[in-house]
Amino acid sequence: MSAVVSRIREPLITGNKTYHQITEDLVSPTEKTPTKEWVIGFIIAVSVLTFGVFCIIWTIWVGIGAWHLNRTINWGWDITNFVWWIGIGHAGTLISAILLLFRQKWRTGVNRAAEAMTIFAVLCAFLFPIIHMGRVWLAFFIMPYPNTRGPLWPNFNSPLLWDVFAISTYFTVSVLFWYTGLVPDFATVRDRAKGLRRKIYNVLSFGWTGSAKHWQRWESLSLVLAGIATPLVLSVHTIVSFDFATSVIPGWHTTIFPPYFVAGAIFSGFAMVLTLMIITRKLLHLEDYITIEHIESMNKVILLTGTMVGIAYLTELFIAWYSGYVYEQFAFFNRALGPYWWSYFGMMFCNVVSPQFFWKKSWRRNITLTFFLSIVVNIGMWFERFVIIATSLARDYLPSSWSLYSPSWVEIGIYVGTFGLFFTLYLIFVRVAPVIAIAEIKHILKTGGDQYVGENAPHHHHHSESHS
């Protein structure tokens, strides 16, 4: 195809792939018996999940008193974990929607797995506010529907209700977007399968045929979904930040929260994508599809968003001082030098200092360093939410009610349990579905394959001459 490809772009698919080879490489992980690594990983994930379920049942049985929240610090690990998981769940839609609109072809190698990760992370996030309600069996009260209680409607002016709408919409749209992308690939799996497996994949593929008209509609649907998912992804973390920003708690009541939360969400989401993709590409041998170029691109996003988060932290400090408002000033003084100083400095180091390593090209392309820093970033982003939530609440307006907080084993258990849920779902996903979007990879082969662009391309020199 005579598409114009910039000669400074590196190939996105290496190994001189043909269309058939792409199918072979990407479908075969779902066709083989699970490897030993997968089985061990799955057993660990399910065990951890089981413990998490036990802790959730314990909480519901005993009541919220099983946690160490108190009257002063009434949001602790639960909401910290909620915001953290939701933040991680931002990368998938960012990669699949915003990068689609920006025509970033490298998204193709990682979008499928990132979208799956988004869905699983949002599921983990969902759990926390629901359990935190205490009487989970009444959770449906948050939905607006005509009822016999008045009718008693939820408060549409409350950011907590906006959250319900934002997160359920985000989850639904992410699932639709992800599944629509999967349908043609399930058809590819189906057409290689026999017997029962073929029947199952035919159900999953919705009877996809590959007709030109269907592809045309499929592209139209993908583009519009990307277009509406782009403001959606920005709105979700904006609304999550409203949970804090619209309150009158010093340290929460700031207008910088929406952009700062969104940048932080993308930052932590990309870090989680990197953590997962580095493991996935190694275990499923996908080095030809998720290249160093992909890792470098994601590290650039991490560097950018990490620096944005850093600027937001400093702006917050400056505004607290400049506002002349003593309660705000105290909140920030207390954050940095109060009883939770270690979490503040942990946050500063992990989120602001650590991504700065990625200014250096060779470090951006270093897989070991990237893997290590991707975990550091997510630890830092967890600290950030803990700093915002717990330290702001711990020292409120009335010194007699000042308090401290550390989690109970149940709270830790639920958090650890969500990792079990996340990895259980992810491991099932890598067995059942192609982790890389097959049709989309084939679509970019002639503009991103190493036999067409870059050093290995046969006509490389010829092109340079003809252009000069």
Place this chain on the structure above:
Amino acid sequence: MANIKEREVIYGLYNDEEDLLRAVKSARQDHMEIYDVFTPFPVHGLDPAMGLEESRLHIAGFIFGTIGALTAFLGMTWVFVKDWPNIFGGKPYWSVPAFIPITFEMTVLFAAVGMTVSFYIINGQGPGVVNKTLDDRITDDKFCIAFDKADVDADRAEAFFKNTGAVEINSKTI
């Protein structure tokens, strides 16, 4: 399931999308009516070559989105102004700025769900639907042009496939 009427088709398989595009263009020039083209991925330039009209799915998306926006905004208005007026934090009953987030979310939700459901309905797809396919390799690495034998004479189609570089020619009832 979707196709009640059975049809006899003759189809050719190509190895590359560029061969396919050239073949589609020459079929159009020769006024041979193409029944359908099947590809493993969306081939750009195929729609104009086949003379397909632009999909109107995005218009459906806009309509669904509008319905969502109106449902959310008018619903909240009715609840807070008419059905259950209450003062929250000294704000007016009809506190429009506070309705924006939910209105936006519902717009997106309705547009996305409405468009996706429409997409599967007009494609004749859904869980459990079995659509007959011509060749298993179409979802792998083969590009297919199919003629309905009622529209195009089988001999003419065969000659066309040979001339345009098809690697395989077959007939099938679907």
